[in-house]
Amino acid sequence: MDGLVKILFFGTPEIAIPSLQKVHKHFSVVGVVCQPDKPSGRHLRITPPPIKIEAEKLGIPVFQPEKVNDPVYLQKFKELQPDLGVVVAYGRFLKEELLSLPKLGYIINLHPSLLPRWRGPSPIQTAILEGDTKTGVTIMKISMEMDAGDILLQESTSIDINETAEELAHRLSIMGADLLIQSIHLIAENKAIFTPQDHSKATYCHLIEKKQGIIHWDLPALTIHNCVRGCLPWPVAFTKFKDEIIRIHKTELLTESHNYNDVKPGTVVDIEKDKCIVKTGKGLIGVCMLQAPNRKPLTFREYINGKPICIGDVFEEVSENG
Template sequence: MRIVFWGTPDFAAESLKALLSSKHKVVGVVTQPDKPKGRGKKLTPPPVKVIAQEAGIPVFQPEKVKNNEELYKQLKELNPDIFVVVAYGKILPKEIIELPKYKTINVHASLLPEYRGAAPIHRAIMEGKERTGVCIMEITEELDAGDIYECVEVPITPEDDIVSLHDKLALKGAKLLVKVLDKIEKGEITKTPQEHSKATYAKPIKKEEGKIDWNRPAKEIFNQIRALKVWPKAFTKFRDKEIKILDAQIIDENSTGKAGEIVKIIKGKGFIVQTGKGQLLITKVQFPNSKAITADEAVRGYHIKEGEILG
């Protein structure tokens, strides 16, 4: 099939790579405009654009999609059989969705109708889910509400964080995408309507969600730390400075005491903090204007003592 691929970040890049290795033909790629990145604010292309250019595929980077007659005309000239959307970043209007022969499908990182919306991977970890997955669905005007072609389940282990789970889901989604496209082409695909009454929404992550409330149970804080490891990172006050907590382990889930107190230093590992219910061993931190370091290095370098308070 002739495919126009819509996607922007690393998650989408895996699906594009899978399509380029398949029997299907990617005839165009639509991605977000280049954005300033890093301290030098250097204009940087999205990961999807880099892959497309290396493969010699035409790339389109419209500022807007809605009411964009030029883009519509360019896409129509590509004579696409289907549009594939993976984390593109903008909602597509009806006239775009319905342009190709087989309309438009989407790779979504949740077990729909659970976690429709922008941050399904983060929310699944933050809310302590033990499983998630990827669904290939038909795009409609309502957000993530279209009929489902196929889903694959992925367990969330206690060792998973936003990075590892993101990568697992990106690879699973890419593999499932090719399988579904093969079935669509052969006329062997069936669609299942979503149970809209069971829909939940994964709202975009806000920076303030990174703030740790040490009165919460250890398990909830642990989930917060691993879900927000990339951005905004879980943070807390320490000696009037804001530090980021990057890695932790649950020591127990039942003990009580003064929330936020460093109750024990463990040489070679880090320091244990009391929460509202249970304790966490902090193993990796980042101080202001510094690189990430192990909590053991922080104990030695900043002379952290038992009895000090976080938060």
């Protein structure tokens, strides 16, 4: 089959683009299904999903159903006569009739974690927020239970201690695209072997909420560092400083052993050229990039040119209620 394999591709955000590009290069993509255009940005302009823009560049027909399992769309998809369905961060639940629509009788999914760890919608952010040092990508057969289908291929990778969720998502999107191509070749050559997941080891993640970006300065420095990394690009970790809500885009773990036992967590205990050093519940952390309200992110040196930060100043926790 190989190059003649006809693929119906489901995806919406930017992370799906490398997979679409690779699948389009190696196989025949008969259609791209993505979520509808939505208001976006400060001015809430109606904006197409990133995958739609890419599909149109590639000359692939685009479908944007409000209800993907609607019989009208099922008929449209049948008329495309796909051999296989591929899902990469589509963001909608596919019912059984749609899952069995391709000629091969199933749809595969690229999931950015080492299943069964972190089933759900935010595996990349959650891995960082929880301090994981390893993650990866999984190609699996979609089942009716969320992210519980049989696994075809997996590939693992280490998470760097300073890697943000945004950086990791980009890296996994490239890894996943390559693994997806391998998977489709195996399927086309009738060499695919699917292995059931160990459901007893399953862990779950949920949609990231804005409140998860609140910096709790009484927590250990490592936990705060993970919060900053895991909350990029959204919601971006935030704290209160001199009656303003400011966002922290970059921090640095420090190895200094001075305890500052008599100092409140969140207090600036030292100033260096490229950061201020802040006491936490356990250890010290360097704050290296900040963003004032309605301003762009700045390095520490750039920030203090307009808004001084001094030893003894205190970063305070924002209430979850505002």
